[in-house]
Amino acid sequence: MTPLLTITGLSKRFGGLVAVHDVTFDVKEREIASVIGPNGAGKTTFFNLLTGIFRADAGEIRFRGRNLLGLRPDQIAAAGVARTFQNIRLFGAMTTLENVLVGQHANIATSYLDALLRNRAFLQRERAAIERGRFLLDYVQLGSKAAEIAHNLSYGEQRKLEIARALAANPALVLLDEPSAGMNPRETGEMRDLIHRIRDELGISVVLIEHDMPLVMSVSDRVIVLDHGEKLCEGLPAEIRSNPRVVEAYLGRSVAAKLAKAHDALVEVTQ
Amino acid sequence: MLTDMLLLLPTTLIDGLVLGLIYASIALGYTMVYGVLGLINFAHSEVFMVGAIVAIEVLIYGLAGTGLHPLIQLVVAIAVGGLAAGFLAVAIERVAYRPLRVRNAPRLVPLITTIGVSLFLQDSVRFVESLFGQFIRPFPSFPFFNRQIVLSETVFISNRTLAIIVLAVTLLAGLYYMVHRTRLGKAMRAVALDQKTSQLMGINVNKVIATTFFIGGVAGGVAGVLYALQFGRMDPFSGFIPGIKAFTAAVLGGIGSVEGAVLGGVLLGILEVVLGTYIPMWTNNAIGTEYKDIIAFSILILILIFRPNGLVGRAYAEKV
Amino acid sequence: MSGWHPSTMRSVALLAYAGVFACLKIWVFTGSSLIDTCIFMAVLASIFFATTDNVAPWASRTVLAAILLFVLPVVGLANTFYLDVTTQVAIYAVLALGLNIVVGLAGLLDLGFIAFFALGAYLWAILGSTQASMFLPGSFPLPAEAFFLVLPIGVGVAALAGILLGLPVLRLRGDYLAIVTLGFGEMVRILANNLDKPVNITNGPQGIAGIAQPLNGLAIALATDAVPEYKWQALIYYFFVLCLIGCAILVNRRLDASRIGRAWVAIREDEIAAQAMGIPLVATKLIAFATGAAMAGGVGVLFAAKQTYVSPESFDFNQSIAVLAMIVLGGLGSIRGAVLGAAAVTLLNLQVLKVLSAWLNTMRADGVEFLGFSFANLPAQFEPSKYERLIFGIILIIMMLYRPQGLVPAKRKNIGIDVDSSTGKPGNQA
Ligand SMILES: Nc1ncnc2c1ncn2[C@@H]1O[C@H](COP(=O)(O)OP(=O)(O)O)[C@@H](O)[C@H]1O
Numbered sequence A: 001m002t003p004l005l006t007i008t009g010l011s012k013r014f015g016g017l018v019a020v021h022d023v024t025f026d027v028k029e030r031e032i033a034s035v036i037g038p039n040g041a042g043k044t045t046f047f048n049l050l051t052g053i054f055r056a057d058a059g060e061i062r063f064r065g066r067n068l069l070g071l072r073p074d075q076i077a078a079a080g081v082a083r084t085f086q087n088i089r090l091f092g093a094m095t096t097l098e099n100v101l102v103g104q105h106a107n108i109a110t111s112y113l114d115a116l117l118r119n120r121a122f123l124q125r126e127r128a129a130i131e132r133g134r135f136l137l138d139y140v141q142l143g144s145k146a147a148e149i150a151h152n153l154s155y156g157e158q159r160k161l162e163i164a165r166a167l168a169a170n171p172a173l174v175l176l177d178e179p180s181a182g183m184n185p186r187e188t189g190e191m192r193d194l195i196h197r198i199r200d201e202l203g204i205s206v207v208l209i210e211h212d213m214p215l216v217m218s219v220s221d222r223v224i225v226l227d228h229g230e231k232l233c234e235g236l237p238a239e240i241r242s243n244p245r246v247v248e249a250y251l252g253r254s255v256a257a258k259l260a261k262a263h264d265a266l267v268e269v270t271q
Numbered sequence B: 001m002l003t004d005m006l007l008l009l010p011t012t013l014i015d016g017l018v019l020g021l022i023y024a025s026i027a028l029g030y031t032m033v034y035g036v037l038g039l040i041n042f043a044h045s046e047v048f049m050v051g052a053i054v055a056i057e058v059l060i061y062g063l064a065g066t067g068l069h070p071l072i073q074l075v076v077a078i079a080v081g082g083l084a085a086g087f088l089a090v091a092i093e094r095v096a097y098r099p100l101r102v103r104n105a106p107r108l109v110p111l112i113t114t115i116g117v118s119l120f121l122q123d124s125v126r127f128v129e130s131l132f133g134q135f136i137r138p139f140p141s142f143p144f145f146n147r148q149i150v151l152s153e154t155v156f157i158s159n160r161t162l163a164i165i166v167l168a169v170t171l172l173a174g175l176y177y178m179v180h181r182t183r184l185g186k187a188m189r190a191v192a193l194d195q196k197t198s199q200l201m202g203i204n205v206n207k208v209i210a211t212t213f214f215i216g217g218v219a220g221g222v223a224g225v226l227y228a229l230q231f232g233r234m235d236p237f238s239g240f241i242p243g244i245k246a247f248t249a250a251v252l253g254g255i256g257s258v259e260g261a262v263l264g265g266v267l268l269g270i271l272e273v274v275l276g277t278y279i280p281m282w283t284n285n286a287i288g289t290e291y292k293d294i295i296a297f298s299i300l301i302l303i304l305i306f307r308p309n310g311l312v313g314r315a316y317a318e319k320v
Numbered sequence C: 001m002s003g004w005h006p007s008t009m010r011s012v013a014l015l016a017y018a019g020v021f022a023c024l025k026i027w028v029f030t031g032s033s034l035i036d037t038c039i040f041m042a043v044l045a046s047i048f049f050a051t052t053d054n055v056a057p058w059a060s061r062t063v064l065a066a067i068l069l070f071v072l073p074v075v076g077l078a079n080t081f082y083l084d085v086t087t088q089v090a091i092y093a094v095l096a097l098g099l100n101i102v103v104g105l106a107g108l109l110d111l112g113f114i115a116f117f118a119l120g121a122y123l124w125a126i127l128g129s130t131q132a133s134m135f136l137p138g139s140f141p142l143p144a145e146a147f148f149l150v151l152p153i154g155v156g157v158a159a160l161a162g163i164l165l166g167l168p169v170l171r172l173r174g175d176y177l178a179i180v181t182l183g184f185g186e187m188v189r190i191l192a193n194n195l196d197k198p199v200n201i202t203n204g205p206q207g208i209a210g211i212a213q214p215l216n217g218l219a220i221a222l223a224t225d226a227v228p229e230y231k232w233q234a235l236i237y238y239f240f241v242l243c244l245i246g247c248a249i250l251v252n253r254r255l256d257a258s259r260i261g262r263a264w265v266a267i268r269e270d271e272i273a274a275q276a277m278g279i280p281l282v283a284t285k286l287i288a289f290a291t292g293a294a295m296a297g298g299v300g301v302l303f304a305a306k307q308t309y310v311s312p313e314s315f316d317f318n319q320s321i322a323v324l325a326m327i328v329l330g331g332l333g334s335i336r337g338a339v340l341g342a343a344a345v346t347l348l349n350l351q352v353l354k355v356l357s358a359w360l361n362t363m364r365a366d367g368v369e370f371l372g373f374s375f376a377n378l379p380a381q382f383e384p385s386k387y388e389r390l391i392f393g394i395i396l397i398i399m400m401l402y403r404p405q406g407l408v409p410a411k412r413k414n415i416g417i418d419v420d421s422s423t424g425k426p427g428n429q430a
């Protein structure tokens, strides 16, 4: 089976800073892949390259066989890649439902004239969009907040709304940038279920940036580790967990070395 | 006709340079504030105007009849006008912009506020000035400034022109030094890059911003005095168009950069004067000097289309 | 009484209010002194009250129909001053509604909006007077009824100008747009001022006079001794502008409640997120720009006809700012706000400053002294009617600092239709 998304040799620099360097990886249909790595590793930049917000300096991005490089963000969204943002970027003055309707923008076929005339086609499509919007709000447990103004929602609710808005675009792939950041354990648990349901029920592939390791380890089919913009390694969650290079990237060399020593000592003792 | 044009060229270029240096000095205020806050400070043109009017008042009511050398009178007037403009700029920032910054208002809000302040100042100055009779203030005439220095048979330069060039270049050089070589300049650039991090690094962000407004205001005020000296008058509404053009100059050079403002200012000044002089000649006055503003605005639109980051500006990607 | 629904109570109160003031205005306060004008404003206010959400639709429709179709025409025919004021307010309201789309909904700060108004106005001014014969073959002025053809052309020309200006400029960072549109506005004014040579297109600073008035034949036919022609003509313009404002409100409401309006607001709220959600930025902004410009162009055509005279002065930067002040005062993105703002700023400009000016002039002429200050010494340049910028400046600063949402904040209640009801009846809009 050809992968849904294939990325080859992706690179991006800001002035002298290499934010993403020669990253290659792919995402299969109905897969949940996680990207982890310390702060500043280039994870968000990686998403920004995928969604066309920044232009890659080198590399290739193929999605369902189509080259995404050089497309505008809206074209990429229309092609089936939707995302959320690490620093929540909702349309604060709009209602929760409207936010989800904006997500459907490209899928509502009403023209300017339809809107002015308020004809049958307009009303039908609008009704369908609202129905779908309500479905998605229910899907992320925000059904009761449809008429609420988005910036009055709680932090956790805003994160969920961002996901609903991304799903509204009818994507084949969603990119979630730290969806559980700032959430309590109960909310994080709900987030884990939601991510599973997105894949299992809606059949959408997910790429997840996350710092919460239990969440990453329990939802991911595969984990990619970025450090200083480069792909450090890639594998099953269990493989990544036990990879010393990953520990090193997260904790720094000296701590990792001490840990390794402690580990060795422990092994010696137990032997 | 060709010889006429050639004969005119040196004076035209010098006039263009004078205007350009003035634009550059105004542009500094726009570019520094834009660099630090990402805000077009529409009220800067009124800071410029106030500097000029205060200086004219000082010359008329304070220095007339003192018998001081005209150059000394000019320097004193510039100092007072520049300081007044600087303090005005700081006051505007304090009263109108800082509250918006604190509450993190959507970007349209401070922009509209600066327009409001600009209009408010125009009519406030008009109000105050018309209480004293006239709100159009002629620059006091000094025969000294009209005296010509003969450079060659066809090229003269007046004391006025020379004084403006020397003062403007001094001002620009001083500011360049300040932004690039001092701690304050470094702090300003840090705040421009990232306010939050600068705060964490122990920089007093509010103070740096106020200082930026002060320096930009002083430069604008001084430019105002030079402008009034060059064109012989100032009134409450005469700041606006030079202000827009100076902003154009800042964009032309690359907004946020001091060198860019100077480059853009000089270029725009020369283009404006040269085209404003020659186009009427070429077209037999069918297209008159009234079109010089159109030329300036067309330049603005063209740069923004073809080189939105200006001549020396760097592209910048918003963090997402 | 206590058994009544609160909305019914409010509706009855509205009817009573409108009825009382309408009667007072028609029979008692018929003049144009200050108190008469205040009563007139109270009558206008009933339109405002009638459009709040919490009155019953029947009451709201009754009051609107009665005031707009009966009371104002009657009052206006008795004293055309009121008809002129209302028409003036309505013209600015259409402009404000156009700018509301650009600034209020899409968040694009346009400081040269009046240029599109100028395009429409000059279009009819040139074609509807002898001016066109200066540079076009054929016989001019066009017959007055060509107005109805030129009106849609004016809409189209302005929309096209909006697109041509917007195409290069709307790619830029938002705040540059402010300065470029300001430059564009100035350019159009300078052109209007100077295009009297080499070919006389605009007649320069003198402006164009003698512009044809549409339906003038009707006004002449209706004229009687009691109600002369010019009054009927004023009434005709009143109904014209009523139609235009109706269209402008409809366009605002319907677009606002569609994917297009949602895309505008999304761009205003967060451009990057909007684009990542599949909204093409430039195209969507262009639609906003062109829609706003089209409204200005259309009402410009009407303005030229009504004034029978246009000159560059009517289209300077102050006018662009006036329209901006209207929507900032009323509330960015708010339809009722735009109309209220237009009324408030126009009346302030037209009435208050003029009255103040006249009052000061009499005091100067009479040499009144106050706290030792003799008004006779008031300099001639001290002319309050010219202090519009002060007023606009204060409005902009105070509103932005203390009430950025405006007097009548836009309510994003919801979507234009109710999913549960199958009637497809429009819901309430801000
Ligand atoms: N627009 C930008 N301009 C300059 N540097 C940037 C920009 N965006 C990100 N960076 C830099 O790129 C690096 C990677 O950042 P990011 O992708 O946000 O990391 P992560 O999401 O892994 O924490 C950081 O050093 C960051 O400062």
Ligand SMILES: [Mg+2]
Binding pocket: A043, A044, A045, A086
């Ligand atoms: Mg990140």
